[in-house]
Amino acid sequence: MSDVIRRDPRAERIARNRLHPLHQSLVGAATEQRGPTGLLRKDPRAGYFMGPNGLRRIDRSGASHPGAATRVQRGTGGGVSTEPTLPLHQVENPDNFIVCVLDMVGGRLTSHDKDVLGQAHILAKSSAQTTAVTAVVFGDHREEALDKAGVDRLIHFENSDANHYQGYCPEQKLAALQSVESQLAPGHWLFPDSIHGGADLGCRLAARIGERPANHAWQVDSENTICRGGSDRIDIKRQTPRILLLAEECAMPIDETRHEVLALDVEHLVTPDQHIQDLGAVDVDPSQIPLAEAEFILSAGNGVKDWDQFHDVASTLGATEGASRVAVDDGFMPRFRQVGATGIWVTARVYVAVGISGAIQHLQGIGQCEKVVAINTDPGCDMVKRADLTVIGKSQDILAELLRLYKERQSGVSDDSATLSDKTESDESVEDQNKEARRVA
Amino acid sequence: MLPDANSSNTPVSSGLKVAALVSVGQHPKSGRPRRADQDARAVEMGIRLCGEHLSLVHAGPEGKGDIREQALRQYLGMGIKGLTILHQQEGSDALPALASHFKDQGADIILAGMRAESGEASGMLPYLLADRLGWPIVSSVADIISINENDAEILQALPRGQRRKLRVSVPFVATVDQAAQIPRQIAFGPSQRGHLKGQESIDEIDQVKSDWEETPARKRPKRLNIKKAKSAADRFKAATAKPQGEGGKIMKDESSQEKAQAILDLLVSEGIVK
Numbered sequence: 001m002s003d004v005i006r007r008d009p010r011a012e013r014i015a016r017n018r019l020h021p022l023h024q025s026l027v028g029a030a031t032e033q034r035g036p037t038g039l040l041r042k043d044p045r046a047g048y049f050m051g052p053n054g055l056r057r058i059d060r061s062g063a064s065h066p067g068a069a070t071r072v073q074r075g076t077g078g079g080v081s082t083e084p085t086l087p088l089h090q091v092e093n094p095d096n097f098i099v100c101v102l103d104m105v106g107g108r109l110t111s112h113d114k115d116v117l118g119q120a121h122i123l124a125k126s127s128a129q130t131t132a133v134t135a136v137v138f139g140d141h142r143e144e145a146l147d148k149a150g151v152d153r154l155i156h157f158e159n160s161d162a163n164h165y166q167g168y169c170p171e172q173k174l175a176a177l178q179s180v181e182s183q184l185a186p187g188h189w190l191f192p193d194s195i196h197g198g199a200d201l202g203c204r205l206a207a208r209i210g211e212r213p214a215n216h217a218w219q220v221d222s223e224n225t226i227c228r229g230g231s232d233r234i235d236i237k238r239q240t241p242r243i244l245l246l247a248e249e250c251a252m253p254i255d256e257t258r259h260e261v262l263a264l265d266v267e268h269l270v271t272p273d274q275h276i277q278d279l280g281a282v283d284v285d286p287s288q289i290p291l292a293e294a295e296f297i298l299s300a301g302n303g304v305k306d307w308d309q310f311h312d313v314a315s316t317l318g319a320t321e322g323a324s325r326v327a328v329d330d331g332f333m334p335r336f337r338q339v340g341a342t343g344i345w346v347t348a349r350v351y352v353a354v355g356i357s358g359a360i361q362h363l364q365g366i367g368q369c370e371k372v373v374a375i376n377t378d379p380g381c382d383m384v385k386r387a388d389l390t391v392i393g394k395s396q397d398i399l400a401e402l403l404r405l406y407k408e409r410q411s412g413v414s415d416d417s418a419t420l421s422d423k424t425e426s427d428e429s430v431e432d433q434n435k436e437a438r439r440v441a
Numbered sequence: 442m443l444p445d446a447n448s449s450n451t452p453v454s455s456g457l458k459v460a461a462l463v464s465v466g467q468h469p470k471s472g473r474p475r476r477a478d479q480d481a482r483a484v485e486m487g488i489r490l491c492g493e494h495l496s497l498v499h500a501g502p503e504g505k506g507d508i509r510e511q512a513l514r515q516y517l518g519m520g521i522k523g524l525t526i527l528h529q530q531e532g533s534d535a536l537p538a539l540a541s542h543f544k545d546q547g548a549d550i551i552l553a554g555m556r557a558e559s560g561e562a563s564g565m566l567p568y569l570l571a572d573r574l575g576w577p578i579v580s581s582v583a584d585i586i587s588i589n590e591n592d593a594e595i596l597q598a599l600p601r602g603q604r605r606k607l608r609v610s611v612p613f614v615a616t617v618d619q620a621a622q623i624p625r626q627i628a629f630g631p632s633q634r635g636h637l638k639g640q641e642s643i644d645e646i647d648q649v650k651s652d653w654e655e656t657p658a659r660k661r662p663k664r665l666n667i668k669k670a671k672s673a674a675d676r677f678k679a680a681t682a683k684p685q686g687e688g689g690k691i692m693k694d695e696s697s698q699e700k701a702q703a704i705l706d707l708l709v710s711e712g713i714v715k
Contacts, residue, residue, distance in 0.1 A: 167605075168597065168605060168607060171577070195581075195600050196600065199564070200580045203563075203564060203565055203568040204568060204578075206565065206568070207565065207568040207569045207571070207572040208572060212565075212649060213563065213565065215556075215561070215562070215563040215564060215565070216562075216563075218661060227561070228658060229559070229560060229561055229562050229655070229658070230467065230556065230557050230558045230559040230560055230561070230562030231467050231468075231469045231472075231558045231559065231562070232469070232658055233467070233469070233472060233559070233657070233658055234560075234655050234656065234657060234658055235655070235656050235657070235658050235659055236561060236653050236654070236655055237653065237654040237655075237656070238652070238653045238654070239652075249661075249664050252664075255669070256669075273577065275576075275577030275609055275610045275613070276577050276579060276607055276608070276609050276610075277607065277608040277609070278605065278606075278607055279594070279605075279606040279607060279608055280605070280606060281599075281603060281604070281605050281606075282596065282604040282605065282606050284602060284603060284604050288602075289601070289602030290602060293600070293601050293602040294601070294602060295601045295602075295713070296708075296713045317708070317713075317714065318713075349711060349713070350707070350708065350711050350713050352704070370711075371707065371711060372689075373704055373707060375704075379691065379693060384691065387689050388689035388690070388707075389689050389690050389692075389703060389704065389707055390689060390690065390691040390692065391692050391700040391701075391703065391704060392691065392692065392693040393697055393700060394697075397697045398697050398700050398701050398704075399701075401697045401698050401700070401701035402701040402704055402705060404701075405698070405701050405702060405705050406705060406714065409705070409714075
């Protein structure tokens with residue numbers, strides 16, 4: 001691409017034409033602003049130029065504004081400015097609430113959460129009353145796009161001394177939801193029917209307030225709900241109840257509007273039960289995790305020569321071992337470790353392929369993996385095209401180096417982690433400490 | 442499967458009563474009645490806790506000599522002498538019968554599957570039962586580590602094969618899912634010799650459910666990846682865009698230390714290595 005600045009006659013024409021729909025995005029709204037009373041105010045001092053007779057002229061073409069002054073360079077940028085601001089969907093003085101209790105795995109919205117919010121807006125639209133879609137979030141979260149996901153009102157139960165929402169605390173969450181129920185009396189309660197706690201919490205609330213929920217609901221409107229029955233063999237059509245546990249992909253997520261995300265305060269009225277206590281996560285032997293569920297897989301193929309070293313690396317890094325078909329056929333790995341179309345389809349977040357060239361059957365098996373790292377001697381193989389990070393070289397050297405670096409890192413880190421774990425485990429017996437190295441949740 | 446070093450000899454005080462709720466399951470493909478898989482796992486967990494003192498409870502139609510009875514007898518084939526059946530008509534609500542049974546008979550731990558294999562399969566029954574009895578409920582239990590009169594330590598299954606340790610006060614209800622120990626095989630002889638104890642109980646027809654329409658499951662439409670584009674140029678771009686993920690970082694000429702460091706950095710940034 002050449003860096004020659006070219007005129008874009010179309011952009012100039014749009015900049016001159018104040019009625020053009022794209023005019024604002026090119027010109028910017030610096031000269032026209034809403035005053036405190038809501039009237040449209042023009043700043044006559046902002047955009048002027050000196051006319052031919054020495055008088056100040058208000059520039060109506062917008063040419064003197066920074067938005068338009070930067071001439072659109074063809075080829076490098078494209079015509080229209082970055083991201084158009086979506087229209088704001090406002091709900092004033094709602095009569096009714098639809099409350100969505102979100103999973104927020106890792107403090108962020110899951111796609112399931114977004115589907116639930118989309119479903120909530122479908123229900124809100126068909127309701128006769130002014131309805132606000134309200135999200136309930138427990139503990140700290142890191143989500144910044146709540147407005148684009150369709151949250152009109154937000155009930156954020158923050159961590160405090162009295163109520164701590166980290167880890168497994170269904171009783172505290174239930175008490176908080178009961179407070180919401182008594183103060184807002186929402187028209188619908190929506191939960192994601194997920195293994196991340198949504199289904200559990202929904203069932204608890206339904207049992208506590210005596211509503212009969214619709215579980216595994218996958219097609220919902222204001223009248224009827226279709227739920228999937230046992231063993232996925234029947235569909236049940238029923239009236240839409242107040243509490244809905246929604247299956248994945250029940251509705252399209254919101255993508256055309258922004259929402260206000262106004263905070264709603266809810267007092268804690270209900271004191272939670274104190275029957276269940278979370279003792280923290282337990283370290284699981286990675287070799288015992290089923291391959292299909294494993295989060296981190298170190299997989300070996302034909303290129304691995306030093307098998308003792310490979311097993312050593314896997315156990316040190318805490319990876320679940322996988323293998324390509326060749327490694328299994330040659331007898332180096334058991335059959336249940338085989339990844340691929342004829343083996344197991346894996347869903348790992350990080351998949352490290354050591355000496356695997358990437359046959360199409362293998363690449364099918366790792367289709368759902370997020371990050372793939374390839375260690376290979378052949379830079380032209382298919383695994384390299386799939387991988388996010390490729391390292392060309394002898395696997396033996398690189399694994400040895402990786403092992404050394406990891407051990408160095410751990411020996412540096414271990415002092416800190418020891419003090420941390422002492423704090424959390426102060427009330428535990430010494431035997432337990434020896435049995436399990438517990439992670440700090 | 443996960444190792445169960447602790448479960449084989451879990452110390453159960455002799456006074457504790459353990460019960461398992463069992464239902465008639467359904468083979469996912471043929472639809473034939475069988476022991477429900479998750480219920481069988483709950484029975485397995487109960488047998489590991491207290492051997493043949495485990496009491497099995499089922500609420501449903503009497504059905505002498507039919508295929509449902511054979512399905513229930515499969516639980517007896519796991520090594521239990523008897524099973525209590527709370528008689529009900531087809532389509533009755535199991536909750537009042539079970540709640541009154543446990544209020545009369547008492548129990549300390551009630552084990553159940555996460556959800557039934559036929560019918561509504563809402564998975565609500567353990568929650569409703571726990572709420573009626575005023576007990577806590579713990580879902581998706583993988584293993585019970587230890588129990589005494591006051592509380593129990595429980596291993597709960599999380600996604601991705603992870604485990605969490607909980608302490609819960611006794612009595613409690615626990616639901617068991619796929620992560621628990623595989624149920625033992627069925628022995629035919631004991632299953633036929635076992636005793637089905639029929640019992641009269643509360644019989645309330647589930648009125649709400651009788652209004653529902655049940656149809657064979659329809660295949661759910663797959664969500665298409667629809668690109669919403671305002672202009673023709675955007676639509677063209679979306680249609681011809683190459684899939685992401687093409688061409689990651691390739692390290693060729695660096696030293697093996699730098700290469701290993703790059704891999705380690707990626708593992709750290711993904712939160713695999715802490």
